[in-house]
Amino acid sequence: MMRLLVVGASGLVGAELCRRAGPAAVGAARHIEGAATLELDLADRASIDATLERVCPDTIAICSAWPHVDGCELDPDRSRRENVVTVRNLVNATEGADVRLLFFSTDHVFDGSKPGPCVEGDPVRPLSVYAAHKREVEELLLVRGCSLVCRTAWVFGAEVRGKNFVYQVIRHARDGEVLTVPARQSGCPTWSGWLCESVLGMLRQGTEGIVHVSGAQEFTKATWARRIAEVLELPSLEIVETDCQTSGQLAPRPERVAMASSRHPLVQPDVEGILRALRL
């Protein structure tokens, strides 16, 4: 059985990964919350060393990040510290040890210019600081080896902190607030449960390198919000589509990215059925 340390277990993906991995997983984060039962700060080498000694993992899932795309654009130094240096610290701490790393990257490494779905070998061109830092870590882990880099997008699912887009739509509908979304941006919502089952399967098979694990149905933000509202039978929701700046987005983003895998073709179940089953 795998001995899995999940870093960022208080977050959306980390908590789901812990749930799906069961007793094989130990969850850690800076704060004890959700599935995180151990305190760990990847910015602090002593904290990493103490956790590795205590848990003795053979696999470490890095679900920790500062995933605030606009925040990273405003504060690139913080983004580098929290999104790059943290992972480099872990790579250094595991040097010479027989430990596999799993890292979550993003569809934002692409610039959105490809008409069809991007596969793993397609050229990347990150447009934002967040995306550039994600790409830097991808490269670091490809050089390290013994690493699985999972690119995903628009993750949704049950979450203690209730911050993913499905919760935002629910809150806006219940509070009667207008939901402002950027026009012309589309992507593929990915259910956290399916994402985590898929990567756990790949870890068990010993898959390494970059793999795309993302939903297959493409939506604009507005059509995704409408679908959520319809399926969850929410009170009427007013959605306004605006340009990126009016909707509060500072960082450049690819307008339209879909991803598919040429290495591990996977098809996520229909999002409507998933939303219904989630009971958020």
Ligand SMILES: NC(=O)c1ccc[n+]([C@@H]2O[C@H](COP(=O)([O-])OP(=O)(O)OC[C@H]3O[C@@H](n4cnc5c(N)ncnc54)[C@H](OP(=O)(O)O)[C@@H]3O)[C@@H](O)[C@H]2O)c1
């Ligand atoms: N959500 C998406 O749509 C999406 C899409 C593509 C890629 N991704 C990537 O998938 C990964 C997981 O995303 P998510 O949505 O689950 O993020 P999230 O909910 O924001 O969770 C991030 C977690 O990282 C922890 N963390 C941050 N800095 C840390 C540090 N220095 N040491 C230890 N823990 C730290 C946080 O814990 P504390 O708050 O306790 O510090 C939090 O639990 C991220 O790498 C993200 O970039 C996400």
